[in-house]
Amino acid sequence: MRTSTNVTWQQALVTRDARQKLNGHRSVVVWLTGLSGSGKSTLAHAVEEKLHARRCRSLVLDGDNVRPGLCGDLGSSESARTEYIRRVGETAKLLTEAGVITLTAFISPFRSDRERVRHLLAGDDFIEVYCRCSLDVCEGRDVKGMYRKARAGEISEFTGISSPYEEPLDAELVVETGFLPLETCVAQVIQHPQAHGVITGT
Numbered sequence: 001m002r003t004s005t006n007v008t009w010q011q012a013l014v015t016r017d018a019r020q021k022l023n024g025h026r027s028v029v030v031w032l033t034g035l036s037g038s039g040k041s042t043l044a045h046a047v048e049e050k051l052h053a054r055r056c057r058s059l060v061l062d063g064d065n066v067r068p069g070l071c072g073d074l075g076s077s078e079s080a081r082t083e084y085i086r087r088v089g090e091t092a093k094l095l096t097e098a099g100v101i102t103l104t105a106f107i108s109p110f111r112s113d114r115e116r117v118r119h120l121l122a123g124d125d126f127i128e129v130y131c132r133c134s135l136d137v138c139e140g141r142d143v144k145g146m147y148r149k150a151r152a153g154e155i156s157e158f159t160g161i162s163s164p165y166e167e168p169l170d171a172e173l174v175v176e177t178g179f180l181p182l183e184t185c186v187a188q189v190i191q192h193p194q195a196h197g198v199i200t201g202t
Contacts, residue, residue: 012097019099023057026198027099029092029121030189033108033168034131035160036146037138039177039185040105043131046186048103056199059095061088062105077157082113089117096125101198109165124196129189130171133178135160 020026030047032040044060051058085108095102108114118126138160139147150158157163168174173192175185193199 016097016099019097023099025056025101025200026193027096028101028125028127028193028198029096029117030101030103030127030129030193031092031108031114031117032103032105032129032131033114033171034133034177035135035138035165036107036158037141037143038131038133039182040107040131042182043175043177043185043189044103044105046182047189050186050190051101051199054199056101057099058101058103060103060105061091078110078163082110085110085113085117089120092117093120096121101193107159107165109159109163111166111169114168127173127192128168128171129173129175129192130168131177131185132167132174133176137178 016027030044032044034040041060041062041064044062048058048060085106088104088106092102092104108117114128118128142148146155146158147161149155150161159165173188175188177185190199
């Protein structure tokens with residue numbers, strides 16, 4: 001991977017710690033991963049709504065708001081997917097410095113890509129949440145008709161059909177989005193950062 005040269009990191013006068021104190025909570029990246037149709041985006045936005053109600057500064061990054069601009073030049077090859085996740089990871093890192101709780105909802109099928117993002121961040125700033133949902137359930141939902149097109153050969157390298165999904169081996173949290181109610185899944189995701197001092201209160 002090519003890297004930029006002749007650049008110097010600009011140290012902010014307002015520190016991350018100062019932003020966190022102003023916000024009243026720590027900043028972290030909550031990385032939701034799972035098959036297409038596993039409920040990642042639905043869960044991420046529902047969690048953000050709860051966080052907002054608790055006056056937390058948060059933002060959801062998912063394909064619908066990242067693909068058109070930041071990653072609009074990328075295709076669907078394995079190398080493009082790796083670059084896609086790298087860009088998302090770098091964006092999430094900047095948001096962490098800004099004091100924001102960042103919720104990401106991407107299939108991110110390869111363990112190595114997710115681990116690369118984890119290592120971009122410091123200490124316990126990365127919370128991997130596996131939205132576990134069987135392929136049958138995901139395919140049964142198929143809200144966007146993507147599985148149907150993949151089965152028909154209209155979409156190549158589609159995760160779960162013609163391209164692998166590598167399940168997390170040691171995720172901080174596994175949420176059974178295949179059969180648990182959304183409210184239960186939201187409560188589980190909220191509970192983890194609360195238990196680890198990222199947010200306080202109820």
